[in-house]
Amino acid sequence: xxxxxxFGLISVDCSIRQLLVKEGTVxxxxxxxxxxxPNISEQDLIEAIMFVNKQQISGNKRFxxxxxxxxxxALLSPASGG
Amino acid sequence: xxxxxxxIAKINLSSGIVGDYLVSDQDRELFIGGKTLAAKxxxxxxxxxxxxxxxxxxxxxxxxxxxxxxxxxxxxFNVSTxxxxxxxxxxxxxxxxxxxxxxxxxxxxxVICGKSKEKVYIDITSEDITIKNAEHLWGKNTGEAQDLLGxxxxxxxxxxxxxxxMVRYAAVISEERAAGRGGVGAVFGFKNLKGIVASGKExxxxxxxxxxxxxxxxxxxxxxxxxxxxEQLPKLGTAGLVSMMNFRNQLATKNYSRGNYxxxxxxxxxxxxxxxxxxxxxCVTCPIQCGRVVKAYGKEVKGPELETLGLLGSNLLNNDxxxxxxxxxLCDEYGLDTISFGSSVGFAMELNEKGLWKNGxxxxxxxxxxxLVKQVATREGIGDVLAEGTKRISERYGGSDFAxxxxxxxxxxxxxxxxxxxxxxxxxxxxxxxxxxxxxxVVLEGLGLNVSGKIASGKAAYTIFFQDLMEAVSAxxxxxxxxxxxxxxxxxxxxxxxxxxxxxxxxxxxxWLVGLLHNHTSLMNFNLKSIxxxxxxxxAVTGFNATIGSFIKTGERGxxxxxxxxxxxxxxxxxxxxxxxxxxxxxxAEDADSQVKLQGMLKDYYKIRGWDDQxxxxxxxxxxxxxxxxxx
Numbered sequence: 001x002x003x004x005x006x007f008g009l010i011s012v013d014c015s016i017r018q019l020l021v022k023e024g025t026v027x028x029x030x031x032x033x034x035x036x037x038p039n040i041s042e043q044d045l046i047e048a049i050m051f052v053n054k055q056q057i058s059g060n061k062r063f064x065x066x067x068x069x070x071x072x073x074a075l076l077s078p079a080s081g082g
Numbered sequence: 083x084x085x086x087x088x089x090i091a092k093i094n095l096s097s098g099i100v101g102d103y104l105v106s107d108q109d110r111e112l113f114i115g116g117k118t119l120a121a122k123x124x125x126x127x128x129x130x131x132x133x134x135x136x137x138x139x140x141x142x143x144x145x146x147x148x149x150x151x152x153x154x155x156x157x158x159f160n161v162s163t164x165x166x167x168x169x170x171x172x173x174x175x176x177x178x179x180x181x182x183x184x185x186x187x188x189x190x191x192x193v194i195c196g197k198s199k200e201k202v203y204i205d206i207t208s209e210d211i212t213i214k215n216a217e218h219l220w221g222k223n224t225g226e227a228q229d230l231l232g233x234x235x236x237x238x239x240x241x242x243x244x245x246x247x248m249v250r251y252a253a254v255i256s257e258e259r260a261a262g263r264g265g266v267g268a269v270f271g272f273k274n275l276k277g278i279v280a281s282g283k284e285x286x287x288x289x290x291x292x293x294x295x296x297x298x299x300x301x302x303x304x305x306x307x308x309x310x311x312x313e314q315l316p317k318l319g320t321a322g323l324v325s326m327m328n329f330r331n332q333l334a335t336k337n338y339s340r341g342n343y344x345x346x347x348x349x350x351x352x353x354x355x356x357x358x359x360x361x362x363x364x365c366v367t368c369p370i371q372c373g374r375v376v377k378a379y380g381k382e383v384k385g386p387e388l389e390t391l392g393l394l395g396s397n398l399l400n401n402d403x404x405x406x407x408x409x410x411x412l413c414d415e416y417g418l419d420t421i422s423f424g425s426s427v428g429f430a431m432e433l434n435e436k437g438l439w440k441n442g443x444x445x446x447x448x449x450x451x452x453x454l455v456k457q458v459a460t461r462e463g464i465g466d467v468l469a470e471g472t473k474r475i476s477e478r479y480g481g482s483d484f485a486x487x488x489x490x491x492x493x494x495x496x497x498x499x500x501x502x503x504x505x506x507x508x509x510x511x512x513x514x515x516x517x518x519x520x521x522x523x524v525v526l527e528g529l530g531l532n533v534s535g536k537i538a539s540g541k542a543a544y545t546i547f548f549q550d551l552m553e554a555v556s557a558x559x560x561x562x563x564x565x566x567x568x569x570x571x572x573x574x575x576x577x578x579x580x581x582x583x584x585x586x587x588x589x590x591x592x593x594w595l596v597g598l599l600h601n602h603t604s605l606m607n608f609n610l611k612s613i614x615x616x617x618x619x620x621x622a623v624t625g626f627n628a629t630i631g632s633f634i635k636t637g638e639r640g641x642x643x644x645x646x647x648x649x650x651x652x653x654x655x656x657x658x659x660x661x662x663x664x665x666x667x668x669x670x671a672e673d674a675d676s677q678v679k680l681q682g683m684l685k686d687y688y689k690i691r692g693w694d695d696q697x698x699x700x701x702x703x704x705x706x707x708x709x710x711x712x713x714x
Contacts (some may be wrong), residue, residue, distance in 0.1 A: 009314060012317050
């Protein structure tokens with residue numbers, strides 16, 4: 001299983017801190033998250049800043065990254081200013 | 083004078099004489115208010131170097147034209163003095179209601195000089211200023227002292243036991259808000275001044291009332307709709323930064339030996355909100371409401387800011403959030419700056435770990451910390467050493483390479499090896515290691531925009547621009563969070579769009595343009611109210627012909643004047659540096675870019691600032707700023 005962790009406004013607005021999903025590409029994992037958590041919008045996920053095992057992934061190729069069992073995907077809302 | 087109360091009181095604690103401190107209309111227009119006007123007063127008051135703990139040192143408290151107006155986020159006021167931590171000028175900004183009440187009492191500011199023989203406080207009303215006996219307040223912490231000073235409707239500004247004992251990083255507290263940095267509370271204590279209370283019902287005339295009212299409505303609307311000030315800060319407070327900083331290796335951890343903390347989720351903004359926050363609150367006149375209300379010792383109290391979570395949490399490997407809430411409250415009550423306290427303790431823990439100072443303090447063991455706050459405030463046991471701050475501790479026990487201060491002031495929780503511009507800001511800040519006075523470039527380097535924090539090239543011009551902008555915003559009297567409206571929402575909200583990614587990559591390449599605008603502010607002699615509302619507000623309140631260009635120039639004027647004061651206090655260009663840990667040790671062994679590349683940035687910085695290679699403002703630059711009569 002993949003551990004997905006949500007931070008920032010994604011976490012607050014959708015009341016989700018963490019969930020477990022099946023292995024797959026980031027795109028597949030994001031689709032599964034949407035099915036598990038209908039109050040997360042597609043836009044929230046597209047604009048999230050993503051880290052896989054603490055390494056940032058960006059660009060369109062991020063959706064094709066394959067997540068293996070035991071990986072951690074972190075989704076952070078883009079704004080964090082303070 | 084429109085927009086101002088028109089009076090600054092001069093209070094001599096040695097003689098007990100109260101009089102007026104005269105400021106010309108021309109100087110009000112040049113320096114506006116807040117920290118820049120305070121710098122002007124301090125420059126004029128000293129002829130040569132002054133020691134922090136001396137009768138010659140003065141405390142200057144200043145409001146601004148927007149204080150007590152209906153401008154959003156405008157309850158801020160400033161206190162400046164010579165810092166007992168740095169020996170340089172310190173300006174500390176506070177969000178409590180004291181400034182608002184001081185202005186309603188009919189005063190734009192106070193110049194407090196001399197030293198009282200007895201314990202005193204100052205009582206200010208529209209009719210009178212009285213120096214009163216404070217024996218009954220001495221030994222009381224900030225909450226009780228404020229309670230004893232009177233009911234609601236009066237603004238209070240007091241020190242706790244730490245200030246009485248001249249702890250070098252003692253704060254001054256108004257309500258629950260602190261003028262925290264640089265040890266202004268210790269100077270209060272040295273002068274035997276427990277605090278000040280003010281109230282009045284004076285109305286301040288506004289130059290263009292109708293235009294101002296409409297402008298404020300639009301500004302508040304913008305603040306409430308912007309992602310940062312309308313969503314992020316109200317919902318998570320500044321604590322919301324912890325997670326992103328951790329992923330970006332920007333969170334000070336284990337005395338800045340690392341930029342991320344394994345247990346960050348135990349102390350981040352999400353946990354604070356979910357498990358500890360009762361409600362959010364803000365300063366008077368603030369639509370953002372970034373403050374948190376939490377419980378400590380069974381009472382509802384102010385929650386911690388990001389800097390406190392970093393310095394008392396990850397920096398000490400403390401994953402107990404309730405202990406951080408308790409420590410934050412204790413520091414406010416005793417009147418201690420949480421940043422300098424946390425950094426001093428973290429430094430002591432590393433000294434202990436390395437066998438340089440056997441003090442019993444260990445990373446991750448926070449059972450002693452609450453007692454340690456008391457020991458520092460009362461200067462008992464090892465608290466007496468910790469009360470001196472990291473620079474002086476390192477002079478006694480060694481370890482200067484990892485004593486995390488700049489010019490004596492402990493740096494904030496943003497680990498700069500993953501935010502080069504923030505590193506330059508710390509090194510050059512007039513206050514010492516202050517993130518805000520340093521320009522807070524980390525907001526571009528991953529916390530608002532997504533410019534790479536690894537790149538040093540091009541950061542100098544942006545650092546200068548933001549330093550001067552922050553200076554001007556402080557002078558005007560609004561909270562620095564109002565500057566987030568400068569960050570285009572399209573860039574903040576859509577970091578993954580191809581065009582936005584391209585812009586983030588290109589931003590450092592446009593440093594030449596930022597430098598050009600900085601050096602030719604007349605090119606910005608117009609107002610764009612939707613992007614930078616502050617100059618128009620000042621214009622509407624005072625009648626000054628304020629534009630974006632003149633506003634930035636005021637900030638630059640203030641920054642240069644503060645630099646001159648610091649040079650007179652003995653500052654050298656070689657002091658514009660960072661602890662060696664940040665410039666010579668890689669944060670991550672696998673990343674050759676994970677150290678601050680300071681020297682190259684500093685060279686660019688001096689050049690764009692118009693300073694010589696020793697960091698001294700040139701006569702040409704000073705003339706351009708209307709400071710030709712000012713010098714070291």
